Amino acid sequence: MVEQPHSEWARRMDENLPPDLHHHPRGGTRHYDHNGNECTFGRWGELIEARKPVYPNLDEVTTEEMDRRRACVAAGVDPMDSSWWKLGDTVVGKVNVSTVWLGLDHQWGDGPPLIFETMVFGGRGKLADAQQRYATREQALAGHAEMVRAVRHADRWRFWMSFRVALAVIIIVGILTAYTMAEPWGALVTCAAGVAALFGAAFTFDHVGVS
Numbered sequence: 001m002v003e004q005p006h007s008e009w010a011r012r013m014d015e016n017l018p019p020d021l022h023h024h025p026r027g028g029t030r031h032y033d034h035n036g037n038e039c040t041f042g043r044w045g046e047l048i049e050a051r052k053p054v055y056p057n058l059d060e061v062t063t064e065e066m067d068r069r070r071a072c073v074a075a076g077v078d079p080m081d082s083s084w085w086k087l088g089d090t091v092v093g094k095v096n097v098s099t100v101w102l103g104l105d106h107q108w109g110d111g112p113p114l115i116f117e118t119m120v121f122g123g124r125g126k127l128a129d130a131q132q133r134y135a136t137r138e139q140a141l142a143g144h145a146e147m148v149r150a151v152r153h154a155d156r157w158r159f160w161m162s163f164r165v166a167l168a169v170i171i172i173v174g175i176l177t178a179y180t181m182a183e184p185w186g187a188l189v190t191c192a193a194g195v196a197a198l199f200g201a202a203f204t205f206d207h208v209g210v211s
Contacts, residue, residue: 002029003039007074010042017041032115034077034084034101036136044103050075051085051101087116087137088144092151096121099144106133116140118147127154 005011017040031044039047050071072079088099098119105113112135120130127150134140 001037003033003037003043005040005042005046006076007042007046010040010046010074012042013045014040014042030105032103032105032113034103034137036115039103046071046075047077047085047103050077050079054080054082087140088118088148090144090148092148094122095127095151097144097148097151099140099147101137101140102133107135111135116143118143120147120151123151123154125154127151 005014029038031039031041033039033043033047050068052068052071069079077084085101086099087101088097090097098121100117102115102117105115106117107114114133114135116134116137116139118130118132118134118140120127123130130147130150132143132147134143
């Protein structure tokens with residue numbers, strides 16, 4: 001059963017819709033609601049209109065916020081809960097992993113409609129602008145968790161590479177300084193203190209982790 005719009009403006013939109021706009025070029029429908037059900041273009045449109053960030057702690061409710069809340073009510077979703085469309089939003093260091101409902105089928109080959117998407121913002125290397133799409137909410141939630149793990153693993157790898165370089169520099173500088181000084185013990189003690197501080201930072205990073 002194809003989900004119908006809840007609001008009058010969306011129903012009018014469906015009535016005036018060109019027939020080919022709702023159908024996918026590879027066959028079948030193009031639009032799906034946040035539960036994975038086929039829906040009309042108007043139903044998809046009213047959900048997209050309601051798909052905006054929630055700001056529950058505003059000191060003053062702005063006109064824009066009131067419009068957003070009305071759109072949510074018209075679409076039949078909770079205006080104070082964005083989890084129906086925003087499945088995950090995780091910050092790892094300077095990297096943001098976001099998973100959302102798209103509703104527009106991005107499947108261009110064989111297979112089920114792809115209506116959820118995970119994107120990485122601020123990643124490096126293979127994770128720079130990494131993207132993954134899914135057919136179901138369950139796949140999207142699992143994919144989000146997997147992408148977060150990949151970002152954290154990459155962050156740890158970069159940290160430990162930097163750690164090794166810093167450790168080598170401290171040891172080399174300490175040895176050279178001790179070799180050239182008349183009283184080398186002071187340089188060696190300073191070098192040992194630097195190594196201890198570096199290991200302390202590594203322990204904190206590895207056990208506390210990143211946000």
